[in-house]
Amino acid sequence: MPIMIRTIINDLKSRSQRVVQDASSMDSVSDGLLQSCWAHMPQELLREVLIRIEASEDTWPQRKSVVACAGVCRSWRHITKEIVKIPQFSSMITFPISVKQPGPREHLLQCFIKRNRATQTYHLYLSLTTLFDDGKFLLSARKCRHPAGTDYMISLDSNDGSKGSNNHVGKLRSNFVGTKFTIYDDQLPHPGAKVTKSRSTRLANLKQVSPKVPTGNYPVAHISYELNVLGSRGPRRMHCAMDTIPASAIEPGGIAPTQTEFSLKNLDMFPSFSFSRSKSNDEENSVSGHLGDQNDGVLVLKNKAPRWHEPLQCWCLNFHGRVTIASVKNFQLAASPENGPAGPEHDKIILQFGKVGKDVFTMDYRYPLSAFQAFAICLSSFDTKIACE
Template sequence: MSFRSIIQDLRDELGSISRKGFELKMGHGLRSRSHRVVHDALGPPLVGALRQSCWANMPPELLRDVLVRIEEGEGSWPVRKDVVACAGVCRSWRDTMKEIVMTPELSGKLTYPISLKQPGPRDFPLQCFIRRNQSTQTYHLYLGLTQALAADGKFLLAARKCRRPTCTEYLISLDADDKSRGGGTYIGKLRSNFLGTKFTVYDAQPPHAGATVSRSQLTRIIGPKQVSPRVPAGNYPAAHIAYELNVLGSRGPRRMHCVMDSIPASAIEPGGMAPTQTEFLHNSLDSFPSVPFFRSKSYRTGSLSGSVSGLKEEMLVLKNKAPRWHEQLQCWCLNFRGRVTVASVKNFQLVASEENGSSNQEEEKVILQFGKVGKDLFTMDYCYPISAFQAFAICLSSFDTKIACE
């Protein structure tokens, strides 16, 4: 049998798997094509039925060759869903695919949900965009599939704004519809102070070895009763964001800096490594019980605890790149390389701060840029060493009203 025939038979059998896997409802369900979550979850009954499939008995050498060609040939969404479907066929396929699929840092691809918690590519930024719905106070992050700024993209994350008496919180979820903290797809949150000048990004699971939870979340109160939560999510500080007082009022640009609690300053140095989460906690995301998330081959030998050592060293500090005043346009300008088209006080670029002792080249490298392209449309481009989750949370802080800055 030729390789082309094998691929054709494989596509015929995986066609229904791919559709079911990516239209699988999570929580309350996904109601639109654009709001599908990047995931590799297949229901237990479906996995059980396929476990005895004839494809499970393929010779290991042939299986790896087939899966390698599928992974290499489907580098972008939406066709990359077949890579995810392959991981749900059976255990042998799953194990092989975990060896093949690499982290975003090495491959530049977002494949599974855990990819959103891993550092972005080193050589180029991943181009994403955020859609804001002001009536519902919700924000949706998409991966750009084309160079067009207003084109549809692949849904990645969603956030919902919650106003409190003393602060504002943004709950971040893998599900476009279920953005509650008790939902099975909750992965973290952003919390502000009263003035909206300081923010803390909290991860629902330890972002690195040795991370400490900021407050016990063993129980929650529902009405008069106290019950155990379905999702034992913690509050692990991942980053602190601060906006400085703007003495120029509304005419001047914002000044901000971010202390990345979960990333050491050495990560941006040659040969440095950023913490890389390899899987979600087993008890935290019960929507993904059947298919374990991948672990890059390059990270199997060096575990998270061994490479980071609890992050006792100096933490990475990011600051906004100072804009320059354009005399002819009479405004502050930054070079967004065509990715931002509307002037806004929310626009920013983050680079490594000189506090980390970084070189001039590292200080000029834009790690995260965020800018406005429409009334409720914003671009978000990020790269190593921060993750999509961290970048999204930082950008959410720019949406919040800042009484002392404007």
């Protein structure tokens, strides 16, 4: 059986690449999926093979075998999406849509960001080892200045971060002085979300990326930095209002919106990654749509106040070894008890970010934030803040 599985995987990888390379439209991709020689494998045998692959390929880069299986044919895809769980339950990022889904509840998912000063780009990687030379690429961002402020264009591709690209998934926009930021998602984060029209929206509509899916900027979070009267000598104070996440999401049994698939404009680039969650996963955690029915406020995150370390003459936070270099950019975010009394859930670190090298920073996040949201929040720390320091 192991030899058989390995043979199938090798064949699937080559076939999956051919399908992606030859696809000029979604129709051609569908035809390629239906014509796969593996499409008519007995369902019982197919499920057993996929379960074994999912169980054995539990880390990257070996986990690319699971991705290859999902892109071979429709029957393989349907069964694979029933087996592969979202990051909230598996603590693993498997498919591109995983970066838009909340992280694990019980622990922080460890990632790191590499900055390229020359090209003004930032790359997010999933940590695979203790070394920061290797990692699983997740997202990239490109800094774009304009008269009113700065935009960070976030993309699924490490080299293509343009606004009209099929890889574009959202952006972070700052005001002129770098104290207020808005995170925009390029697709509906949950049913009923409001779209904010902008120049990039109009350009995308002119290109007719997808007539079935509205293209626009959907605000999902607002970040503000308070005026720092101590300048560079004092720590920054952050305030993040997660517009699409209810405050109850951090409580036991709380629900955060979970995107299940990319819009059709993204599927043109990732035809084999159009994953919606399985029925079993829907029973474990309902997808958003309920957010509009909740009366509690949105989730508010605030940075934990550091303490002054007299011998070191600096402000300190306990990053449990994940941060090694003092920097004004370092922070830890936890839920703010603005809508009620503080509980144990308000003590949990939801996002932490800190410097470990000249241009290397760790980023660790957990439920209810997604990698996309956490990355955008961390990008705000890189921006120059005239009024804060």
